[in-house]
Amino acid sequence: MSEKPTSDVLNRRRFLGAAGLGAAGLAGAGSMLPSLAAKAGEVAKPDPAITEIQDWNRYLGDGVDKRPYGVPSKFEKDVIRRDVSWLTASPESSVNFTPLHALDGIITPSGLCFERHHGGVAEIDPAQHRLMIHGLVDTPLVFTMDDIKRMPRVNKIYFLECAANSGMEWRGAQLNGCQFTHGMIHNVMYTGVTLKTLLDQAGVKSNAKWLLLEGADSAGMDRSLPLEKALDDVMIAYAMNGEALRPENGYPLRAVIPGWQGNLWVKWLRRIEVGDMPWQTREETSKYTDLMPDGRARKHTFVMDAKSVITSPSPQMPLKFKGRNVLTGIAWSGRGTVKRVDVSMDGGRNWYEARIDGPVLNKSIVRFYVDFDWNGEELMLQSRAIDETGYVQPTKAELRKVRGVNSVYHNNGIQTWLVHPDGVTENVEIA
Amino acid sequence: MSKSLKALAGFAVVAAMALPLAQAGAEPKPGHKAKDAVKEAKASAQAAVPAAPPAPVKLGLGRPALPEEIAAWDIDVRPDGQGLPPGRGTAKEGDALFQEKCSTCHGEFGEGVGRYPVLSGGHGTLKADRPDKTIGSYWPDATTVYDYVRHAMPFGNARSLSNDEIYALTAYILNMNDVIKDQDFELNQTNLAKVKMPNADGFYEDDRDTAEKAFWNKNPCMKDCGPAPKVIGRAIAVDVTPDEKAGPKVD
Numbered sequence: 001m002s003e004k005p006t007s008d009v010l011n012r013r014r015f016l017g018a019a020g021l022g023a024a025g026l027a028g029a030g031s032m033l034p035s036l037a038a039k040a041g042e043v044a045k046p047d048p049a050i051t052e053i054q055d056w057n058r059y060l061g062d063g064v065d066k067r068p069y070g071v072p073s074k075f076e077k078d079v080i081r082r083d084v085s086w087l088t089a090s091p092e093s094s095v096n097f098t099p100l101h102a103l104d105g106i107i108t109p110s111g112l113c114f115e116r117h118h119g120g121v122a123e124i125d126p127a128q129h130r131l132m133i134h135g136l137v138d139t140p141l142v143f144t145m146d147d148i149k150r151m152p153r154v155n156k157i158y159f160l161e162c163a164a165n166s167g168m169e170w171r172g173a174q175l176n177g178c179q180f181t182h183g184m185i186h187n188v189m190y191t192g193v194t195l196k197t198l199l200d201q202a203g204v205k206s207n208a209k210w211l212l213l214e215g216a217d218s219a220g221m222d223r224s225l226p227l228e229k230a231l232d233d234v235m236i237a238y239a240m241n242g243e244a245l246r247p248e249n250g251y252p253l254r255a256v257i258p259g260w261q262g263n264l265w266v267k268w269l270r271r272i273e274v275g276d277m278p279w280q281t282r283e284e285t286s287k288y289t290d291l292m293p294d295g296r297a298r299k300h301t302f303v304m305d306a307k308s309v310i311t312s313p314s315p316q317m318p319l320k321f322k323g324r325n326v327l328t329g330i331a332w333s334g335r336g337t338v339k340r341v342d343v344s345m346d347g348g349r350n351w352y353e354a355r356i357d358g359p360v361l362n363k364s365i366v367r368f369y370v371d372f373d374w375n376g377e378e379l380m381l382q383s384r385a386i387d388e389t390g391y392v393q394p395t396k397a398e399l400r401k402v403r404g405v406n407s408v409y410h411n412n413g414i415q416t417w418l419v420h421p422d423g424v425t426e427n428v429e430i431a
Numbered sequence: 432m433s434k435s436l437k438a439l440a441g442f443a444v445v446a447a448m449a450l451p452l453a454q455a456g457a458e459p460k461p462g463h464k465a466k467d468a469v470k471e472a473k474a475s476a477q478a479a480v481p482a483a484p485p486a487p488v489k490l491g492l493g494r495p496a497l498p499e500e501i502a503a504w505d506i507d508v509r510p511d512g513q514g515l516p517p518g519r520g521t522a523k524e525g526d527a528l529f530q531e532k533c534s535t536c537h538g539e540f541g542e543g544v545g546r547y548p549v550l551s552g553g554h555g556t557l558k559a560d561r562p563d564k565t566i567g568s569y570w571p572d573a574t575t576v577y578d579y580v581r582h583a584m585p586f587g588n589a590r591s592l593s594n595d596e597i598y599a600l601t602a603y604i605l606n607m608n609d610v611i612k613d614q615d616f617e618l619n620q621t622n623l624a625k626v627k628m629p630n631a632d633g634f635y636e637d638d639r640d641t642a643e644k645a646f647w648n649k650n651p652c653m654k655d656c657g658p659a660p661k662v663i664g665r666a667i668a669v670d671v672t673p674d675e676k677a678g679p680k681v682d
Contacts (some may be wrong), residue, residue: 132500142493221582281579375476
């Protein structure tokens, strides 16, 4: 299987690769010009991008009233969430994916945070939204959004990963792009109140052990949450990245369950019931349980294991230049901070410590880089996250040895991207 | 009170005013002496910036939920039957309802249409290469069927079924899965939680910390690790990646 891709395949890859290239088109074209130092004796031709006066340099641009809520440059139009239509029966109960390949830093822009809904996006008038807390409490209470916004606030940056992220890759390489293999994750700053603040208002009874969180959407999403976690670091948030939540991310109110699977982060949150046992809802029995090779299944697999992925180069971001290049990616762990990220360029034989740059925060994505020279040789790129507990991201083979291939969720195996001599990059499975 | 004490007390008042917020809301302690106030004021003055007052645990926000309000929203059902409403239904009654409201997506016998969920069958497939995780083969609790239908079904018209209709649909679904054999068996508030599901014992608590302890590794290999890797599979060969045309249009 290590033979060269056919030209048809390569053409198709170039076509797909163009998704990530739109923005860089101009810069890419410029770099194709003979450089001044290229060949001795040749006279360098002047660059028309410099010598010709451009429209934007002469004519007036848009006024300040044109984009009262900003939009990305039109040259970035391909940097969007995308879905995989064959994954689900209906777009209202479906998922789309964050274009990780085109992003940098650690914060995901709000408009690019992946979406997963079960009954479509609930469009809720915040003036009509209520949060009820009842069950094993001293006083069942109802809060308005105004009530909640008068409570002490907290700001935290956390990743939110769907437990099914990379779930299509259990049996082998399937989707050609880290947007699709790893794009069910985002990382934003949340503003809200701690769940403890809210529970303190109602007064939790001493025999309480579990909470039920329920959404106001047409799926009435409900999930059980252990009280211990609720009192530890759970937030009820109304803002992300400095503005109100987007409707697709739970406006006006959602749960934030740091480090734990995204399905627990109930959106459009309207009800919290306090109880003494889990409810065994559809989402925590038929889904989000991990079927093991012996036919039994793990339940309550809440924590997201340490994981990483190289976002560029990747299938949607092929290598374009020989010489200097920047490899970059993201790493995260549901158990705390990422301590180290290793990168291999030869399919896991030899590893180098990557440079982490930017904030290293608890249960947040970190950004890593390797600045390297490429002379056109084939590369098998991998990254491996290590978290503060000493957990090392396993290979896919190690993971399958324990879990088989039917567990659907929690696939945190090491990803391999094969870079061909022409820079085309593809998702492969290696042994 | 002596003159000097009065003077000290006066200073304490001024000092307290000069430290707005610092002690606001703090109850004056019984037996609180002017001398102590001076000491505290001096100590506070040494700290660069006084802290804002801590919020009390009870904020006085929110209002009691009325019983009617709780009843309107408290629709969840637990495995022990807590939350099941009064009502009844049989599989026979559920059949007609299912054909009318559910079969478009789930098929007449819960076999599934297109990519909508399959509700029946799959028994004995959980160790197979392609397991069928249906209500009958996989779900541990019968109460979950009631809870889920009551929350979210029919898809696109949630919360439209009566309690009796949900009992009847639950009975029909359990009947399709051979969990309830008798078409005329009446499912109700008392007996639903007693229905034993085939895969009830098929689940155990997350044991990754012990079962996967090899993944905690102090010294992962850094150099000459294993044999040279070979490509054994390619996403390109599977060819199911959406292309440009599959993305939404952006104006």
